[in-house]
Amino acid sequence: MEADQEPPGAVGAVNIKKAPPPETSESIWTRRLVILSFWTVVLLFGLPVWYKTTTVYRAALPLQAMNDWADGKICRPVFPLRIAIDAPSLPHQDAQHLLRTTQHALDDLNEFSAHHLRLLLSEPSTPSNASQKMTMDLDSSNSVSKGHLHDEDIALTVRMLPGSYTPTLDVYYTPNQIPSSSSTSSPLATFVAYELQRVFAEEQAQLAHLLSSSATSQTGQVKSLSKDDAVRLARQTTRSFKYAPTYHLTFSLFTPVAVPSAWEIRSALEEYISPLLESLSPISNFTVDTQVQLYAKFSHSFHEPEYDTSLKAWTLQKEELSAFVNAAEWPLSPSIGVGPTINFVLYVPAENQSPLVVKETGGSSWLIPQWGGVQILNSGTLKSTLSREDLQPAMLTFSHQLMSLLGVPHAPVSLPMRLSTLTRVRAASLLFSASSTLGSLARLTQALQSIAIPDTVAQAVDTTIEHLYRACNELREGRFATALESARIAEAEAEKAFFERSMVGQVYFPDEHKVAVYLPLLGPIAVPLVMTAIKELKSTYKRWRAA
Template identity: 60%
Template sequence: MSTGGNEERKNPPPETKHSLWLRRAVIASFWAVVAFLGLPVWWKTTAIYRADLPLQDMTAWANGQVCKPIFPIHIAVQAPLLPHDAHHLIHATQQTLNDLSDFPAHQLRLVFAEPPQPANASQQVVADGSGTAELDDTVALAVRLIPVETGATPRSQLQPFLATLDIYYSPSQIPSESSTNSPLATYIAQELHQLYAQERVRLSGLYSNAASQSESLSPELAVQLQRDSARAFKYAPTYHLTFSLFTPTSTPSAWDIEAALRQYMNPILESFSGISNFTIDTQVQLYANFSPSIRQPEYDNDAKAWTIFKEDVGGFINAAEWPLSPSIGRGPTINFALYVPDEAQSPLFVQGSRDNSWLVPQWGGLMILNPQSYQATLTKEALVPAMQVFSTQLSSLLGLPQTPASLPLRISTLIRIHATSLLFSASSTLGALAQVYQKMPTIPVPDPVAKSVDLSLAHLHRACELLRDGRFQDALENARTADGEAEKAFFERSMVGQVYFPDEHKVAVYLPLLGPVAVPLVMAALKEIKSGIAAVKGR
């Protein structure tokens, strides 16, 4: 009988072995579901697919280990009046060119163009006498040797709209086969070396080793090349040209722009057709006022004209009211704005000069047109000065070299520059993609990325081979495709989205979901382990 009103505490009956093993079987079944069903399903549904990429090849291209571009410039020498002495002259000229070379990748190779034969096409003989081959589109320049009896010799004349260099010489300057030093050969070599001077500098500048640039580069030329590079647009397969007419009044209200573009702008666009495509649109805006950030024009009694201040030229465009959208069209937009001032403020020039046009780097060009008479429509003839200015500005904005004086030679130089820059750009993009692939194992890599990488590598190999063969137009097309595919692979949407999704976010998502389920399972398992250890010790 208990004392103090306290009752003896009763212990629970001992657990049977059946209930013990039943409880343990239930806990084990939960863990089995988690281990053999939950985890595999979670692993499968959350697994990140990563297509295999040729990382070694991508890195090799980025490091410049696969392709070292060379630029064989084939120059055909036409000497119909020197059938016997031409080979010796060409050989001597080639040796002098090799001695003058300061950029080994840029190779001027002379070939001899024989007169056309009745039963066969014209042929060329390589200067070193290695063989013959038919003339084809790999010939970049034709050198015509023309004998003359009067005037200073030797002298040269470069055709402005043909890839032709005329060399005038006197018959007495033809070197004999036994002579080792020829003033005529030296003159021709120096002319050709100087003709491609700016191209060599710009191509060598694209290489990673800045020391490979020409040591003879003058400070003036270096400043000019830097300025040209800063004002030019980045290369694009397609550019959109916008021609705009702005006037502060209602006159002129129209312009014959289609006829002017067709006659004065289309020829230069056709010259660039092998490099890029162009789309064009035009617009007219009446009552277009100056930008409020600049001072109003002032009348100059000495110049008898209205002037705007030089420091206000940069803010001349009224970006708030003038419809100059930079996002029109597929590619970059190049703006050409023609401003016709009020008749009461005409003529209008920049203060201190008679300039009425200027170029805005990587944007476009602007011109103030002071017409002879104010009419409702600007005729094609009145637009001639504007078209001439705009064509020159377009050449600068597209990066066309200023030398030599021959337009076809400058176009071919631009083709080689763009082909090389796109080849290096695509290689660098592939290298960056390889680094992202290795350093971020959590981002997905879909099959289209691998396909784009394979296409880019294939076109890179082809572009390098075409550069070595001197087929620069085809090399540009392949390099352009390679760069486009590399950019497409690098900026894949599914990859870009995962780059900014760190592991901490995954923990924040999984912990509230798995915590309430995991805690009872873990605690039950620990309790059974503890009771099992105690039972073993009790024995």
């Protein structure tokens, strides 16, 4: 047995693990510098680049101004209508006094401060100013100011003519009806005031209903309406189309048989519809097309007409009128043209179902809200071609239906005055709509901080606010045509800003999606860096305690 060999049964030797050699200060600082360099790159370069490339650009918007417009704090719309008093046979002093007393009577009658009538005295032309028309404007403080006004700025001219009274737009009077200079009122002034109030009563009701349904309504500005007027105006608003710069009109001839196969629609439109469209052109533009559809059958769900012996006619049930138009098979596309499509259907029934009327009313035409109108042409013997004279009743019906669908008021009788009223109503509605859209956009951008706001949106908002100011000022000055144009631009720019494609797309990419995308990428990088930094901090702390 060797001397160094352990005897049997002896305990084995214990293996002692050698400790690593102590780190030099140079290696410690090298490791610290490596870790520090990684964190420096991450903090000073990686995070800024990541933030810059992933941050959603949000252009600055005038949120306070947008909310103020939506809440009606900036613009209080008013509608001053200038009424010219033309009294050439009256002395100037008497005409001025009549104007003042009439204005006082008007102010006493008016309960709607936003819509007020301002009387102007039209002076007769003199040799020195024969090419100019001077008017005198009496404001609410009874101060008279002079200035030049265009003819389109005058809503109505009242001519005072001596003689007996007849029910026309002219006002006839007798010499003994002229108020004395010391009187504060007169029957003639009260009569003129009542007549003017009656002429513009429908317009006041429409504007009051429009203001009451908008955010700009203020105490004392909105005129109270009766329940019947409120229901009637609400029905009229529901029936008419929303304002659009361009409308597309489609005139369609439908028949269940082979005749009539043609119609003189071009000449009929030129004679009966084109003059109306020309009158409406300052408010909206119109495009027109026509079509003929033979063998146009009713839908299977439509209840067939029944013969009524008392009326001696085929009848349609009133509740079935909504299903009269076979939208599935009749070529009536609602997306033709640039703007909304207004359909006018002329239906010529077969001879074995003529005449065809509505049972409850006995009429042959009806209006479909926000769609168009239908006219049944009961011509008796069918002809292969409908002449212009045959189409006259239908074209006149379509013209009335078109005005109803566009929101033209029913009073007064004068069409130019009704269109002037429509101009003011449309200008106010567009101003309110654009203001409401600005408020919705401001609330959207404040609620969703992650959506992008490109510069185009900020530019559109600035343009909207600029034209809203213009429209409001032009309404106050009584320039309603230019106010409508400014309000139209404001509405278009507001809609453009609200429905910006690049902004709307961000609504459907919330923060949770961002976490799901970045976590798998940044996790493998962040864990080693964080754990190494924590380990080095602990090691440094131990060395500090040991020292």
